[in-house]
Amino acid sequence: MRSRRKLRFRLIVTFTLFGFGLSALFAFAALNIRTRVEEQLINAALQDEVDSLNQKVRENPNEPPAIEIVKGRTFSDRTIYKAPLAWQNLDTGVHDIFEDDKDGKRHHYKVAVRRDGGIINFIQFDVSRDELGKRQLLTSVIAAVFLFGLLSLVLGVWLSSRVLRPVTDLARRLRDFRRVGKAEMLAPHFADDEVGELAVALDEYATRLTAVVERDREFNSDVSHELRTPLAVIASTTELLQGSPDLTDKLRERLKRIERASRQATELIEALLLLSRAERRGPTRGEVTDVAKVASDVIESQRPQMGGKPIEIDLISDGSVTVNAPASVLSVALTNLIGNAIKYTMEGQVTVRVLDGRIEVIDTGPGIKPEDAEKLFQRGIRGESATGGGAGLGLAIVRRLCELYGWDVSLRPRPEMAGAISTIDFR
Known part of the structure; x- marks a missing residue:
């Protein structure tokens, strides 16, 4: 470096x-x-x-x-x-x-x-x-x-102190803004020279950035309200319909799928809003989540994706593993990993293993190339065997969530047979 x-x-x-x-x-x-x-x-x-x-x-x-x-x-x-x-x-x-x-x-x-x-x-x-x-x-x-x-050294120290004093003052004021969380205009504090020109440019940039942050905050607030309300209506209506005694088994199964999809959408919205807020203020802590329980719920919610394919889904837990993060964050991450494993596995087995400090999702699908493993976490990148819709954002969102909470997410091919192993390391 x-x-x-x-x-x-x-x-x-x-x-x-x-x-x-x-x-x-x-x-x-x-x-x-x-x-x-x-x-x-x-x-x-x-x-x-x-x-x-x-x-x-x-x-x-x-x-x-x-x-x-x-x-x-x-x-x-x-x-x-x-x-x-x-x-x-x-x-x-x-x-x-x-x-x-x-x-x-x-x-x-x-x-x-x-x-x-x-x-x-x-x-x-x-x-x-x-x-x-x-x-x-x-x-x-x-x-x-x-x-x-020696005279040159003394002259250099004196001149550098004189010349760089405005730059040092500008840096100090910028650090003060970060500490107090409130920005004020910089240009009035500096002379009409190169440093003053830089202060004017920083003021203009800060103004634009403040406007963008404010619009982002307003958008997040609007999304939180406008999306949660209809999802809550869907969830309550689905719950009422499931209580009807004259429902057929086929309709009851469809209502359960609607309920699961509504819950997943709610968790995804909460995770994305949390991600948007946390990237500005830091991650939310204080909530202890059981990894095995969330993994079990995600597996049950993803079973309808099997669509009659001959796939077995197993959950293996070697002990109690907890993380200091909201359940919605972990649920969104595991939904993407487990959902991808089910989607790309035509037959065989999907195994979810909860180990000490990490969780692994192992499938028997077509697998991935080692050189493509890291690329799949980039926005808009999809695997070679991907079919159907999708914008290639799922793994990118998982990476952002994991980076926010200090987790390490990775994807690699199975060494002994076809398939892939995705891992979230919480340590």
């Missing part, structure tokens, strides 16, 4: 790196220029001086030459042995010699040599002091780099 850093941190790092980089570049350029210029000046001066000395000796061999550099020595091919050992084999040019003085202190010399006409001239120049100055310059430049870097 890619790391995210605050804008203020990025500004501070940018100013600091810029300061260090600029200072380091300046220091490198200063040292490099100084070294090059110094090298050229010393070499040119020594070479000119040794050439002048050689010319003077040749013109007036009996007069001692005037030496303007600190040390100068002249030898011939016959007296070269009297020269310092380190000088005797030096060719014409400028050379670097390192020697220790009487006190054991190491010195660095530049020695210019001219061999011409049997005359050998040496000019020695001590550059130790110059190297000391170079080290002092290096120390000063390094100190300047760190000083400029």
